[in-house]
Amino acid sequence: MKNLSRHLIIIFILFLVYLLNNSSVEESTIPDINNKYGIQNYKKCEKSGGSFCKFDFKITSCNQTLWKTIEESQKNRLKLDKSVIHRMLCVPKDNSPMIYGKLLMEKYANGTKFEVLQMDCVNQWNFTYKRIYWTIIGVYAFIIFWVTKYNNNSRFSFIKNAKKLLEDCPSKDFRSLKSIQGIRVLNTCLVIFWHTVLSLAQTYINDVAPLEKSFENPLFFYTMFLGGFAVQIFFLISSFLLTNQILEIQRQHGSFTLKHCCIIMLHRFCRLSPILLMTLASTTSGVYDFSPHTMDFRDKCLNTCQHYWWYAIFQINFLLPIDKICMPNLWYLSVDTLFYLTTVIIMYFILKNRFNIYKMLSGIIVFVITYFALYIYLNDYEFMFQPYPKAVTNMIYSKTMTHIYINPLSNYCGSLFGLILGAIYYDNKHHKRVFSKAQKLCWYFIFTCVPLLALHLSTYSYNNRAIKSFIGAVLKPLFVFPLGIGILGMAFGLGGLIKKLLESKVMVVLSNVTYGTYAFNFYVAFAKGILSEDVLHYEQHHLILWIIFDLVISFIIGTIFTISIEYPLVSLLKEYLPKIEKSKQKSKNYDIVSKDKYSEHNKC
Template structure:
């Protein structure tokens, strides 16, 4: 294993990962919102849920975990670099609006969020506030790599244990047919403690990238081959692994199967994405890095936050406009997805110009004066 200097800190491939994640989320939500209207062919819908192709749509939630990973990874890099410098130098809204403003809605009345997808902002903010507890000791004792990495994995395992026990104790099932779906989502989807593994994997990735800044590590061809194969197995395992859990006879499956899949799917996904990031950063990404670094991803990536905020309200507006039952097909929903994403992209651009970019500029001015 050899190293050579690399001065570039720009990681263009992250734009591709971020763009694909938000597109996946929008498509997933196009399907889930479509299911909220009456359909003529309800039986086809239930058959579709049990298909292999449906697994790729239902796994769209992994796009959110990708955001958690990237958020904590970039936070880790930013904090460590600053420390280096320092050391060297609507009805529901009327009643529960305050829970959204205080970023606690995912714990206080989680079933009555002002916006269904606002839970992500609240979990992200809560983990952001807790991050210094992890980041400063990690930076302070950064030379002890062999000790710090197992500690990060130990903290991440708390989320794995939590997910397994919650599924096992409550008898939750992965399938959308589960009658306890609402309670399951409140305890295992919106809960902060359920996302610790994704967040910690981001911190671990950021920690590794920080230790490798200015260096390129040369791996053997056999190591890279095995690593990429394991990465693909991890990704496909998360997507396809849920297939037997969505079948009509799901009650015959052991509850341990549902609990195990739910406990390990996020950390497995994040480990795979982490490898993609590290490999691309170290110039071992090959065609994957070239694809993810295409300039076409840049505008989508820059607007991804606003797209996330805007897309679901747009989808719900169109959902509310239906006056007759719809006909469910993949082609129809994918067609809707393209329209949802295109309109969300346009509205997000205006939203960013009016709110996001001015806010970022004001914050920069404030921090520079300080």
């Protein structure tokens, strides 16, 4: 086993060296307008005292051959827009960047005319707290090392926390819902895949043709669209587990009070804070201060973090357009926290007033779908964000991303379905269920085929405004609800090989690090070119290599930060936070509340 591990490490190191050594080409010819990307030498520019600037040029006039290529690229949704090219140029001292860039391109481009769409020069940031940040990291790492070596029983022991990853939770709910752990892992892998492709589409590569060709592959094409649905599953799982937890509190204490609501939200906030603060500190400390590729991403993040960092701290990023969010991937955490809060509030009112949960939530779902359909119709928005090549290159500035993709309203049905399914699970989890063959086939069909139907529908264009609005409102619910039915079925013994795969030990262990992996994956995905000063050399097989690289490194980093930061600091915080104590009092059984054993699924 040790030899196998050693060989795997050696293979991965060789793979890493190969990937990095094949990641750059010689300095590109800037005026060659057949290349979508081009970069002048950054270090030479820095030594000469010039300004290094990024330009987005629009070709307004050119020869007939090039114009034909441009028109073909604009008509084909699987192609990048060839009328827009991107350059990183060194602007000499005392020159206007806007004028210089335009004149330089037109001077060597054989009569081609350009319009400057956007121009940003690399900022020289003064990272005031950089030394303090790395000093704190160094001191904390030393503490972890010292404690691990001399006091293995401490909550800061790396070995002790690493063993936690391998422990099985004794809760009956955890065992019943173990398939959720595998779904979390696969969903995180899907998100990493999406981020990898998004980063490649926005990285300066020497040839975009191989990337465009990838979109012609049906598996790649549908996986990209599947990535647009990934967060729906997270929202459903979060509400599912929280609903079960709240109903257990109600049964255990006889009531679900405002005090319980506050304690649940306080624990949620503190549970996410250590990793979140580490993410923000890394963003604002110049970790990307190495190459022109990463500096562009660094500048975007630092500009937004300076003004909107507190939105991330208090997890209210959903109030901002995506281009204003400090680390764009943090939008998901803020929306999930919002849904967490609404779940707590809804359950409080339902349990306090003894409403029928199914009738009330069904009414809310119908209202949300109707309202969102009208929202799309009245504003004439796209029905969803479709990750075609043209869209992913400018997604951070996309109106569809802000108003349709990250909009809490567009994602809310996933959370509401989690509420309903969590209540159904709670009401039936101690009743033995026997399913007929017809019921099993029906479950398999709903679980596997209906989400694929929703996925397929998402790839079409809808010109009729009413149809587009209707599809946009029902597509995400149509995708996520059958997956929730799948989770519910597996909790009661259905699933066969699928269930065994999702509940395997590897999946359960990896599920413990998905939060840290998700939080830091953006650093990994958008670090392409961090060792390069020119455009990246890219061929079609590099896509597979980059996906493997991002998956492995993201999970490694996620594991390290889970063990060294999340586990010890969350454990420390919990010691001082108010807790919901167990009680022997039991509530009356009504509607959805049945007499079962207290669940600690969410505590594991």
